[in-house]
Amino acid sequence: MCPKQLLAMELGTHSNVLQTFFSSKSKKNKKVTNLTEEELNNFIRSVITMKPDVIDPFYVLDLGAVKCIMEKWNSKFPQIRPFYAVKCNPEPMFLALLAMMGAGFDCASQAEIEAVVGLGVSPDRIIFASTCKPETHLKYAATVGVNLATYDSSYEVEKIKKWHPKCALLLRIKVGDDNYARRPLGNKFGALPEEIIPLLQAAHTAHLSVVGVAFHLGSAVTHQEAYRFAIASAKTVFDTAIQLGMPRMHILDIGGGFTASPQFEDAAATIKDALESYFGDEPGLEMVSEPGRFFAETSFTLVTNIIGKRVRGNVKEYWINDGLYGSMMNMLHDPDRVIGTVKPLALNSYPDNPTCSRLMTYSSIVYGPIANSLDTVLTNYQLPELNVNDWLVFSEMGAYSASAGSKFNGFDTSAIRTYLAYSNQSSESSICMNGNKV
Numbered sequence: 001m002c003p004k005q006l007l008a009m010e011l012g013t014h015s016n017v018l019q020t021f022f023s024s025k026s027k028k029n030k031k032v033t034n035l036t037e038e039e040l041n042n043f044i045r046s047v048i049t050m051k052p053d054v055i056d057p058f059y060v061l062d063l064g065a066v067k068c069i070m071e072k073w074n075s076k077f078p079q080i081r082p083f084y085a086v087k088c089n090p091e092p093m094f095l096a097l098l099a100m101m102g103a104g105f106d107c108a109s110q111a112e113i114e115a116v117v118g119l120g121v122s123p124d125r126i127i128f129a130s131t132c133k134p135e136t137h138l139k140y141a142a143t144v145g146v147n148l149a150t151y152d153s154s155y156e157v158e159k160i161k162k163w164h165p166k167c168a169l170l171l172r173i174k175v176g177d178d179n180y181a182r183r184p185l186g187n188k189f190g191a192l193p194e195e196i197i198p199l200l201q202a203a204h205t206a207h208l209s210v211v212g213v214a215f216h217l218g219s220a221v222t223h224q225e226a227y228r229f230a231i232a233s234a235k236t237v238f239d240t241a242i243q244l245g246m247p248r249m250h251i252l253d254i255g256g257g258f259t260a261s262p263q264f265e266d267a268a269a270t271i272k273d274a275l276e277s278y279f280g281d282e283p284g285l286e287m288v289s290e291p292g293r294f295f296a297e298t299s300f301t302l303v304t305n306i307i308g309k310r311v312r313g314n315v316k317e318y319w320i321n322d323g324l325y326g327s328m329m330n331m332l333h334d335p336d337r338v339i340g341t342v343k344p345l346a347l348n349s350y351p352d353n354p355t356c357s358r359l360m361t362y363s364s365i366v367y368g369p370i371a372n373s374l375d376t377v378l379t380n381y382q383l384p385e386l387n388v389n390d391w392l393v394f395s396e397m398g399a400y401s402a403s404a405g406s407k408f409n410g411f412d413t414s415a416i417r418t419y420l421a422y423s424n425q426s427s428e429s430s431i432c433m434n435g436n437k438v
């Protein structure tokens, strides 16, 4: 079998990277795939070796993984256009790649709209999917022509009427009792059943057109059957609008909540079946979704450096240079988030065996860098004995990680760099950084 070619470039060479990626995709006999573990490790080593003085944490974005995830989406949901939720991970190259693959975008603020419009994405590929928008952001949306937004209160209707009267609306509804996901959203968002008629009427009276219904069952949905209930509820709202003498709705937005795991198959089967049952004969229906985690979570790997060590009895303690106030902020508000895999890359301690294969492990604690005891990343975790300047690699770190981190103590999460990689089959093996082969 041919060795796989590994290409990587640094953020800042946007167009080069994507052009190389897409031209490689289209070349005969080359198949872009996810990085294997070995390729990922080799790539991480190449980044570290390239800049030996830099021990800052960094991300690796696997472009091939994003492509595979998009293919998975398209195969299961050929009729549902994904509007990627920018809040989940606004990494510009990631957004650019999704845009090139045809995604739309769910933006929740002016900054997110600016990021997407700045890539040259047409504003009709954006939903302003925040139910409560600052007036200035609404004015901006009107200026650039983002003309579709969600709402769930009459105050928002007034605001939109005043600042963006051309905006079409999706009524966001709350579905059920809000226990369908690891991170529920329904306590804050979505119209209650008894609020639906008044909210439809409020928009109609304000001469704003309500073109559809949106729901979001929460992030990382655990009960896939809830999609059926949600789709049935949305159908009721479509019917209610007709009964109220309003124009027929034509957009159904099924929100996010998907994970790139086997559960996605269950979700897709349930959704397909429910759409058939409730919207099978709805004329001209446009179906959209707002997936965030599905695209971002498994596409990014975080690489952190061990900056401190202490040994207390049998327990080894380590400090790394990212933590709960940085990329792992999601662990604070999503305590059930299981850290994917955490693997050592002990380039300092065991240069001949950096993955520490077959080494003895010890109960270990891993702290983040912040002067706050809450910043504890792992407890009672089995690791080989490591030392300062070794690395810890966290997989599946793309969702609500860099986007949610802070600058607490001066550790600036937004400054963490992202390196791009992908794997394809080829007869030669090479690594590129900054667009130049080395």
Ligand SMILES: Cc1ncc(COP(=O)(O)O)c(C=O)c1O
Pocket (backbone or CB within 6 Å): 085, 088, 106, 129, 130, 185, 216, 218, 219, 220, 255, 256, 257, 258, 290, 291, 292, 293, 294
């Ligand atoms: C309005 C809206 N859409 C989409 C998303 C993305 O959800 P997920 O990452 O679960 O797909 C969120 C997440 O909070 C959201 O609030």
